[in-house]
Amino acid sequence: MFEEPFRWMEAISTRHSYVREKLRKGQPVIGVPYNEGAVIIGFSPQPGKIFEIYDRIALGGLGHPADVERLRMTLLDMAHAEGFNRSSKDVTIERLLQFGLAPALKQNFEEIQRAPYLIQMLLAEINHEDGAEFFRVNYDGYWEKFKQGTVISGDKKVSERIQKKIDDTDFVSCTLNKSIQSALRIWEEGRKKPALEKESLKSTDDSDELDDEIEGHPTDLKEAFERWNLEVGILKKNTGRKCLYSTLSESEISALQSEVIR
């Protein structure tokens, strides 16, 4: 049946729907700059959302943990082999995506007998001019680059709301603490549906869009801190070290929680 173009297109369309449905509950991961680098934040029920990939590259992922792990290992392998064979300066997200991951993801997605990757990824990098760059990668290999920061979320509407708020905020001049706090506020605001949107959804009987509330996922920061784990990955330039990545410790996260909840 797959020899017929229409059926192939139909199968691809079904795959898109399937993957989107599977990713729908994926919690937002936000990547934004700050005055000394870049930061990625995300809440999740289980740890394992934000990772270090290479000296100046960090990854935030959502989707099936096994797929996140598989692609994380692929990125690690590519980055380290390239860094060893050439130089760490040749390891950039753009190269990893354009000549490595994106074509492979697309091919995998379009080979319809194979299981698709249930994943969205956000990559952050401090480039060799010390600028922060952010990349969003979709399960089908489509990727975009952002300077001001970006978000991935299983819910498209949440993603759009958060992206708009990121675009409206001047993160580059904020300190690390201020950037994280602003990103957390945006996380919270992004999850709340505007009143107008709620009304229109009720009237069109699109009850799926209200699932977050029905399923009882945390909708505010207080609840999120209580029930989930916050992960914060930081890329800080000018440290004097070649590896720029670090994370917030448990005590730092507790301190952050008291500041934000207050």
Added chain:
Amino acid sequence: MIEKFEKIHSSGDFIELLKRSGNYPQQVLSGISNNKALEIPQGTTVLAFHYRDGIIVAGDRRATAGNSIMYDRCDKVIPIDDYSLMAIAGVPATAFEMARMLSHNFEYYRRSQLRAMSTEGKVRALSKLLKDNVAMALQGVGGVSPLFAIYDTQQEKAFLYFYDMLGAEFQILTHVATGSGSPMIKGILEHENLWGISSLGERSEEEATSLSIRLLQTAAQFDSATGQARPEDKLYPTIAKITKEGYQFIPDDEMATIYKSSMSRS
């Protein structure tokens, strides 16, 4: 750039990744006869010893080929990761490659396994590289005999190791030196440790740095393959310390002051 997606290789072993991708260096060169005399070219002096806050590692800057001085600004003390340093004596091409491989190995493990490799694992990793290199060493084109200094953040203690070219590792509790200039200074190190103003392990960072400069200057006096400092050209030995803060090199401007005071009799 990308290989098959299907398999997950999750051992965290960078050497395995290099072998899998066909990038692991050649271990035997064809058409070269064995080095029956087992001579390891080691035109250098590197030394390390425990001091009060950790370990000091120092090396001269000269690279030679036979009687020729090839280069006078060679860095023989190489950071591997935030908490470890390697000082190299032997064939530079192999030694630098080993340092790069080790560095990637530790970082790859830490990033893939989400935890740092143990100190024992790191010590063994260098030993394995040396074992893999035995054939090249026996051919006389790749012999390396390094020093390895590491701070263990779990045990809150610094460890120092010396390796022979076959990969045997020896933990050093006080001091060690290797390279062609080392015989000239091993006795001084021992003398200083036993009968100096204090044992090496009790010395301050300033005292340890100053002693390292004097030792390298002494080695250079008697060994033509060890380079002397040339303050007029801002050329000083490479000296690094490894403590609970990780590794730190003494910067050149600081070296100028320490060198000057070290060269006067005190």
